[in-house]
Amino acid sequence: MSRSSKPAPIAGGALLALSLIVGTVIGVRQGQPSLGFVYGLGAGIGLVLLVALVDRLRGSR
DSSP states (O other): OOOOSSOOOOOOHHHHHHHHHHHHHHHHHTTOHHHHHHHHHHHHHHHHHHHHHHHHHHHTO
């Protein structure tokens, strides 16, 4: 059995879920849960893209 020299990929799904929850909670506290959800979604997508970029750069070495 041969071992792959490439590192295991990392995932950002937990960051997306956490940002949705945090955004919604902050939105509820300010009286705008839908807006908080949308902001959390935007932040989560940004974090997932950042994780994917780091993963791609880490795997190309």
